[in-house]
Amino acid sequence: MQHIVIIGNGIAGVTAARHIRKKSDKNITIISSESKYFFSRTALMYVYMGHMRFEDIQPYENHFWQKNRIDLIEDYVENVDFESKTLKLAQTPPIHYDKLILATGSKPNKFGWKGQDYHGVQGLYSKKDLDLMEMNTRGIKEAVLVGGGLIGVEMAEMLLSRGIDVKFLIREATFWGNALPKEDSHFVTQHLRKHHGLTLMFEEELDEIIPDESKRAKAIKTKSGKTIPCQFVGLAAGVSPNVDFLKKSALELDRGILVEQDLSTNQKDVYAIGDCAQFRKTINDRGPLEQVWYTGRMMGETVAQTICGNHLEYKPGHWFNSAKFFDLEYQTYGRVWAKPKEHESRFVWKNDEKEVLLHFVFDKETNVFIGVNTFGLRLRHELFDQWLNEKRSIQYVLQNLKSANFDPEFYTSFEKEIVEAFNQEFDDSIEVSSKKWWRKLLNQ
Ligand SMILES: Cc1cc2nc3c(=O)[nH]c(=O)nc-3n(C[C@H](O)[C@H](O)[C@H](O)COP(=O)(O)OP(=O)(O)OC[C@H]3O[C@@H](n4cnc5c(N)ncnc54)[C@H](O)[C@@H]3O)c2cc1C
Known part of the structure; x- marks a missing residue:
C-alpha cells in the first residue's frame, strides 16, 4: 500500500x-x-x-x-x-x-532588529507563540507593536482586552497601505483610533529594543529617535x-x-x-x-x-478575502489594488455614522466590474463570483447590490444615495433597483 x-x-x-x-x-x-x-x-x-x-x-x-x-x-x-x-x-x-x-x-518575519531576541519580544504565529504571549504579557502595562497588517491588529485587540496600552508603529504613511487604497486605509484608521489605549504611530520604524538587566525589553527606540517604554514588543511585520x-x-x-x-x-x-x-x-x-x-x-x-489518480490543477477562481479590524468587518472580491491601474476607474461611497464604506473598481472603457472592498457591510461571495465570471458592468452590480447584501434593510435606506452619488460622479443615469421594480409592475 x-x-x-x-x-x-x-x-x-x-x-x-x-x-x-x-x-x-x-x-x-x-x-x-x-x-x-x-x-x-x-x-x-x-x-x-x-x-x-x-x-x-x-x-x-x-x-x-x-x-x-x-x-x-x-x-x-x-x-x-x-x-x-x-x-x-x-x-x-x-x-x-x-x-x-x-x-x-x-x-513571522524578523528583520534583524537589534534586540529582537530579548525576553518579551515575539511574533504571533504558533501555539507556542500564544503560550509565550500569555507569559510575556502577564501583569504588564505597555506594549509596542511593529508592522501595520492584519496580525498586528489582532495582537492589538488581544493586548487591549487585557488593559495593556498599545503603541502601534507603522512604517508607511497609511494603515496596511500595501494592500488598501488610501480611502479605505483612512477609514480603517478612523475606526482603530476609536479604541481607547491604542495609539497609531505612522511613518515610524523600530530601530532597536532596549533591555533591562535581565535582558527583558524595557523600551524601544524608533528610527526617528523616539524612546517608548514598554514591557512587550509584538513583531507583526508579515510572514x-x-x-x-x-x-x-x-x-x-x-x-x-x-x-x-x-x-x-x-x-x-x-x-x-x-x-x-x-x-x-x-x-x-x-x-x-x-x-x-x-x-x-x-x-x-x-x-x-x-x-488519488484524478490529476487536477489548482483553479481558485476570483480572489476574495475577509478579515476584521476589531469590530469593523472587511471583505474583498475581485481585485482592488492599493494603487489604481491605468485602465481602472473607482467609485467610493461611505457613511461615517454607520461606519460603512464601499470601494468599487471597474474598467474605464468597458465599465466591466473588476472588484470591490466593503467595510461594515457583508456581501454574498457567490453572487460576486458570478458577476465577475459574467463580466457584469458596474451599473449592473450597483443595481443588483441589494441581492448581494446580507442586510437588505441597510441597503434599502442607502441604495438611492449610492446610485445618485455614482450618477453624479460618472455622469451616468442608472436607476435604483426599487424604481426599476416599480416600473416593471406598472408595465405589467
Ligand atoms: C494570528 C493569525 C491569524 C490569522 N488570521 C487569518 C484570518 O483571519 N483569515 C485567513 O484567511 N488567514 C488567517 N491567517 C493565516 C492562516 O492562518 C494561514 O494562511 C494558514 O493557517 C496556513 O496554513 P498551512 O496549512 O499552510 O500552514 P500552517 O498552519 O502554518 O501549518 C504548518 C505546520 O507545519 C509545521 N512544520 C513546519 N515545518 C516543519 C518541520 N520541518 N517538521 C515538522 N513540522 C513542521 C508547523 O509547525 C505548522 O504546525 C492567520 C494567521 C495567523 C498567524
Missing part, C-alpha cells in the same frame, strides 16, 4: 489527508512539530481573550484521526532525502514515503514561507517552494500546498504566494485528487 506522508498539520495538510482518506485506502502519516492535533490558527486570538479554550479551537475530536486511519507524529523533520524518499526526524526513526506533501506553513530546513536540498525554492499549477515541485512525487507554496506562474491576477486559510484548504483538496 502506498505511503503518503504530509509534513504540516495546518489547514492545508489536514485537508489533504482527509480528502485522500475519503477517496482511498492509502497509508497516511501527518508529521508536525507544533502540536499533535490540528487547531484553527485563525482563532488563536480568542483563546488569549478568554472567549474560547484551546480545546475549543480543535475542530476534530482526538479519536477522529485513529478512526480515519491517519497516523500522527509529533516531531520535527530535519531534512528530506528526495533520492531515497526518506525523512530524517529529530526524535523518531527515519520514515520512507511514496508521495510527500509539504504543507509547512509560514513563520514568510517556513522552508529553511529544505534550503540545502535539491528542492527548488524561491521565497517559497516552487510549484506548477498542479502543485507539483521539481522533485518526483513531491507536492507543496498552503502558505509554503509559491506558484512559478501566477494564476490570473493572483499573487505567487497565497497565505490565507481558504486557499490552504483548496490546495489540500486539489492535491488529494491528484494523489
Whole structure:
C-alpha cells in the first residue's frame, strides 16, 4: 500500500489527508512539530481573550484521526532525502514515503532588529507563540507593536482586552497601505483610533529594543529617535514561507517552494500546498504566494485528487478575502489594488455614522466590474463570483447590490444615495433597483 506522508498539520495538510482518506485506502502519516492535533490558527486570538479554550479551537475530536486511519507524529523533520524518499526526524526513526506533501506553513518575519531576541519580544504565529504571549504579557502595562497588517491588529485587540496600552508603529504613511487604497486605509484608521489605549504611530520604524538587566525589553527606540517604554514588543511585520530546513536540498525554492499549477515541485512525487507554496506562474491576477486559510484548504483538496489518480490543477477562481479590524468587518472580491491601474476607474461611497464604506473598481472603457472592498457591510461571495465570471458592468452590480447584501434593510435606506452619488460622479443615469421594480409592475 502506498505511503503518503504530509509534513504540516495546518489547514492545508489536514485537508489533504482527509480528502485522500475519503477517496482511498492509502497509508497516511501527518508529521508536525507544533502540536499533535490540528487547531484553527485563525482563532488563536480568542483563546488569549478568554472567549474560547484551546480545546475549543480543535475542530476534530482526538479519536477522529485513529478512526480515519491517519497516523500522527509529533516531531520535527530535519531534512528530506528526495533520492531515497526518506525523512530524517529529530526524535523518531527515519520514515520512507511514496508521495510527500509539504504543507509547512509560514513563520513571522524578523528583520534583524537589534534586540529582537530579548525576553518579551515575539511574533504571533504558533501555539507556542500564544503560550509565550500569555507569559510575556502577564501583569504588564505597555506594549509596542511593529508592522501595520492584519496580525498586528489582532495582537492589538488581544493586548487591549487585557488593559495593556498599545503603541502601534507603522512604517508607511497609511494603515496596511500595501494592500488598501488610501480611502479605505483612512477609514480603517478612523475606526482603530476609536479604541481607547491604542495609539497609531505612522511613518515610524523600530530601530532597536532596549533591555533591562535581565535582558527583558524595557523600551524601544524608533528610527526617528523616539524612546517608548514598554514591557512587550509584538513583531507583526508579515510572514514568510517556513522552508529553511529544505534550503540545502535539491528542492527548488524561491521565497517559497516552487510549484506548477498542479502543485507539483521539481522533485518526483513531491507536492507543496498552503502558505509554503509559491506558484512559478501566477494564476490570473493572483499573487505567487497565497497565505490565507481558504486557499490552504483548496490546495489540500486539489492535491488529494491528484494523489488519488484524478490529476487536477489548482483553479481558485476570483480572489476574495475577509478579515476584521476589531469590530469593523472587511471583505474583498475581485481585485482592488492599493494603487489604481491605468485602465481602472473607482467609485467610493461611505457613511461615517454607520461606519460603512464601499470601494468599487471597474474598467474605464468597458465599465466591466473588476472588484470591490466593503467595510461594515457583508456581501454574498457567490453572487460576486458570478458577476465577475459574467463580466457584469458596474451599473449592473450597483443595481443588483441589494441581492448581494446580507442586510437588505441597510441597503434599502442607502441604495438611492449610492446610485445618485455614482450618477453624479460618472455622469451616468442608472436607476435604483426599487424604481426599476416599480416600473416593471406598472408595465405589467
Ligand atoms: C494570528 C493569525 C491569524 C490569522 N488570521 C487569518 C484570518 O483571519 N483569515 C485567513 O484567511 N488567514 C488567517 N491567517 C493565516 C492562516 O492562518 C494561514 O494562511 C494558514 O493557517 C496556513 O496554513 P498551512 O496549512 O499552510 O500552514 P500552517 O498552519 O502554518 O501549518 C504548518 C505546520 O507545519 C509545521 N512544520 C513546519 N515545518 C516543519 C518541520 N520541518 N517538521 C515538522 N513540522 C513542521 C508547523 O509547525 C505548522 O504546525 C492567520 C494567521 C495567523 C498567524
